[in-house]
Amino acid sequence: MRHEFFSSNIICCIVLRPELGEKYFKPFPQGLRPGKSRALIAGTKAPTPEQPEYYRKLPRRFSELRRNTTRRALDSFPNLAVYVTNSAHGFFTRHALTKPKILSTRPLFPAARAVLDRNFEVDYWTPAERITREELLKRVADKDGLVCLLTEKVDEELLARAPKLRIAATVSVGYDNIDVAACTRHKVAATNTPGVLDDTTADFAWTLLMAIARRLLEGDAWMRSGTWPGWDLDQLVGGDVWGKTLGVLGFGRIGRGVARRASGFNMRVLYSDAVRAPEDVERELHAEFVDRDRLFRESDFISLHVPLLPDTRHLISRENLEKMKRTAFLVNTSRGPVVDEAALAEALENKKIAGAALDVYEHEPLVNPALLGRRDVILTPHIASASLDTRTKMAVMAAENVVALFEGRRPPNALNADALGLK
Ligand code: GLV
Numbered sequence: 001m002r003h004e005f006f007s008s009n010i011i012c013c014i015v016l017r018p019e020l021g022e023k024y025f026k027p028f029p030q031g032l033r034p035g036k037s038r039a040l041i042a043g044t045k046a047p048t049p050e051q052p053e054y055y056r057k058l059p060r061r062f063s064e065l066r067r068n069t070t071r072r073a074l075d076s077f078p079n080l081a082v083y084v085t086n087s088a089h090g091f092f093t094r095h096a097l098t099k100p101k102i103l104s105t106r107p108l109f110p111a112a113r114a115v116l117d118r119n120f121e122v123d124y125w126t127p128a129e130r131i132t133r134e135e136l137l138k139r140v141a142d143k144d145g146l147v148c149l150l151t152e153k154v155d156e157e158l159l160a161r162a163p164k165l166r167i168a169a170t171v172s173v174g175y176d177n178i179d180v181a182a183c184t185r186h187k188v189a190a191t192n193t194p195g196v197l198d199d200t201t202a203d204f205a206w207t208l209l210m211a212i213a214r215r216l217l218e219g220d221a222w223m224r225s226g227t228w229p230g231w232d233l234d235q236l237v238g239g240d241v242w243g244k245t246l247g248v249l250g251f252g253r254i255g256r257g258v259a260r261r262a263s264g265f266n267m268r269v270l271y272s273d274a275v276r277a278p279e280d281v282e283r284e285l286h287a288e289f290v291d292r293d294r295l296f297r298e299s300d301f302i303s304l305h306v307p308l309l310p311d312t313r314h315l316i317s318r319e320n321l322e323k324m325k326r327t328a329f330l331v332n333t334s335r336g337p338v339v340d341e342a343a344l345a346e347a348l349e350n351k352k353i354a355g356a357a358l359d360v361y362e363h364e365p366l367v368n369p370a371l372l373g374r375r376d377v378i379l380t381p382h383i384a385s386a387s388l389d390t391r392t393k394m395a396v397m398a399a400e401n402v403v404a405l406f407e408g409r410r411p412p413n414a415l416n417a418d419a420l421g422l423k
Pocket of ligand 1: 150171172173174175197334385
């Protein structure tokens with residue numbers, strides 16, 4: 001249908017320039033906002049002197065477009081929303097909006113759907129099963145934007161199959177599922193959802209830390225088994241949390257959130273990160289910057305909050321596990337491959353550490369079978385940010401990034417905005 005519009009010689013495609021004033025936006029039902037949208041007027045007919053002032057002021061690049069308005073030419077404008085009017089009836093007398101096409105690999109939450117549906121033609125993947133790679137590649141082929149989850153890889157192959165794609169918005173703060181450099185090469189903006197999940201994730205890391213130290217799930221299982229004989233002095237004795245030493249590996253927003261929670265438990269906080277935090281942050285959180293080696297050796301709890309990078313893959317290695325106290329616990333709410341699961345299982349088996357609580361896995365959705373039967377391990381299904389409020393905020397944020405791009409604004413959470421020259 002769109003193709004027909006653009007191949008017809010009586011069609012003018014109109015996108016207004018905000019600086020030209022509000023009055024020219026009035027004929028349009030929705031979509032463009034004065035002061036926010038990028039502007040362009042293009043059509044197959046040359047402008048006449050009677051046509052409005054703004055038309056004649058168009059930059060040369062747009063004039064060229066007027067002479068030869070092909071779909072390809074229109075696609076070359078990164079911030080183009082397309083209105084179509086029939087010039088035979090005069091400007092603005094008839095118009096139709098062609099909305100950009102978006103693929104969302106999940107139905108998302110209603111608040112996020114509302115944002116997308118107002119602005120786009122959206123293809124939601126609704127079956128309960130995850131979208132297969134094959135289906136993803138098929139559906140994304142004609143899309144202008146993609147809203148995806150951390151389980152979908154946006155890589156060279158996908159980008160090559162989606163020539164119209166202009167944005168890939170992952171509903172996650174971690175973006176190791178997105179090849180940002182490849183996106184930049186394909187002129188695709190990549191966005192994530194930072195900030196909105198920090199406290200929810202820190203809460204969950206804290207939940208795991210408390211649960212593994214105090215043997216919560218073992219107690220729960222015992223009660224449900226119907227075999228608890230009643231109180232006794234040495235039943236399920238665990239480790240104390242209060243007053244102990246917490247080691248935070250990765251001192252970004254979430255790591256700091258965990259450190260903040262530790263102060264309520266009168267804990268000493270050590271942290272390690274590629275970059276030292278400002279002095280006032282260290283003071284507020286009573287956190288001491290140490291090298292990794294010291295953190296491994298002195299911590300009673302180690303909580304992981306690093307992104308997955310070549311330098312952090314298998315950061316929890318056999319060698320580093322050896323450095324930990326035999327009484328120490330490990331908590332991972334970051335990314336699975338930060339932990340060498342086989343080495344962890346071995347360390348637990350040999351009592352090199354006291355326990356581990358994992359929310360993420362090296363090969364999700366699989367878990368190393370050596371961990372499955374262990375009572376000194378808590379396993380949760382990658383739910384650290386899973387409160388309804390937070391997951392909704394994440395989805396809305398991804399949707400708003402997509403809207404921003406198509407309105408000609410810089411998506412607030414673009415990972416490659418500078419590389420793409422997005423303003
Ligand atoms: C979840 O793991 C996220 O990165 O948001």
